[in-house]
Amino acid sequence: MYVHIPVRSATLLFTFALLSDAADWCYESSVPACVYDVAHWAEHYQHCGGKSQSPINIDTNSINVNTSLHNFVFEGYDEILSDVHMVNNGHTVQVLLNGKNLSVRGGGLDGEYVADQFHLHWGNETAPGSEHQLNNIQLPMELHIVHHKASYGNIEGALTKPDGLAVLGFWIDVGKRNTNYDEIVNELQEITHKDENTTIPILKMADLLPANCELQNYYRYHGSLTTPKCQEVVIWTIFETKINLSQEQINRFFTTLMTGNIRLTNIFRPVQSVNSRSVQYSQGQTLLLKGTIALFTCALTCFIMMAF
Numbered sequence: 001m002y003v004h005i006p007v008r009s010a011t012l013l014f015t016f017a018l019l020s021d022a023a024d025w026c027y028e029s030s031v032p033a034c035v036y037d038v039a040h041w042a043e044h045y046q047h048c049g050g051k052s053q054s055p056i057n058i059d060t061n062s063i064n065v066n067t068s069l070h071n072f073v074f075e076g077y078d079e080i081l082s083d084v085h086m087v088n089n090g091h092t093v094q095v096l097l098n099g100k101n102l103s104v105r106g107g108g109l110d111g112e113y114v115a116d117q118f119h120l121h122w123g124n125e126t127a128p129g130s131e132h133q134l135n136n137i138q139l140p141m142e143l144h145i146v147h148h149k150a151s152y153g154n155i156e157g158a159l160t161k162p163d164g165l166a167v168l169g170f171w172i173d174v175g176k177r178n179t180n181y182d183e184i185v186n187e188l189q190e191i192t193h194k195d196e197n198t199t200i201p202i203l204k205m206a207d208l209l210p211a212n213c214e215l216q217n218y219y220r221y222h223g224s225l226t227t228p229k230c231q232e233v234v235i236w237t238i239f240e241t242k243i244n245l246s247q248e249q250i251n252r253f254f255t256t257l258m259t260g261n262i263r264l265t266n267i268f269r270p271v272q273s274v275n276s277r278s279v280q281y282s283q284g285q286t287l288l289l290k291g292t293i294a295l296f297t298c299a300l301t302c303f304i305m306m307a308f
């Protein structure tokens with residue numbers, strides 16, 4: 001995940017530190033002006049060497065069902081947002097949601113978490129690039145929606161608290177063309193270079209995600225930002241149901257975007273040791289109602305929701 005902190009709210013000193021940090025880390029040492037590639041983050045960013053780092057491999061043989069992980073409540077995700085900013089920050093493509101009144105609660109979270117941004121991770125033509133793995137398998141891409149705890153005021157304040165951030169993660173697999181991503185994919189050509197930004201005229205977050213009734217099954221653990229400074233302040237949720245994009249749509253990310261004079265590829269951190277942490281699994285429908293019954297229930301719920 002990548003955290004954007006609004007510069008206008010920071011002190012001059014803090015701003016300098018952030019800008020300097022943003023310029024000197026990268027995933028691969030081939031990136032221009034890179035000082036610390038992913039293998040060397042911990043030498044400069046102390047938290048990156050911690051015991052509760054992200055991403056991790058999710059081993060479904062080692063998860064613990066937690067019946068207190070109820071469904072999420074999404075606020076504003078169904079609203080049509082206008083003029084949403086999207087930027088190539090040199091590490092990923094990021095869509096800014098701060099000020100758009102999106103939040104989540106429920107889902108085993110303590111209180112409300114306000115959305116700040118979402119961004120993606122990807123690989124290259126021949127290799128996948130999700131951050132979290134599922135039974136040691138890497139998926140083609142991963143979407144992260146970053147939220148801060150409302151009671152901490154803003155993301156800067158939340159970055160010092162163990163439960164400061166809630167990040168919703170979605171694996172992206174190859175499937176049919178997903179027309180709900182057309183605007184994002186088409187706008188990538190406007191932000192080919194680092195620090196370029198563009199505006200998406202209309203965006204509805206719910207359209208980018210699996211149907212609400214497919215979000216009951218998810219994995220939960222406590223971890224970190226997956227980019228420097230790697231603070232261990234993230235309540236991670238990785239949803240079981242994947243988003244599908246076509247191969248052509250996926251290709252557009254790593255064939256369009258650049259950082260310096262090279263293409264923006266392989267922008268993921270390798271999985272980190274789980275150590276003593278446990279990964280929890282929500283008590284979703286597929287556990288209670290296997291196979292077609294669960295699918296039927298979900299389809300029926302969606303149908304009812306659409307009808308009203």
Ligand SMILES: [Zn+2]
Nearest residue numbers: 001002144226
């Ligand atoms: Zn991320």
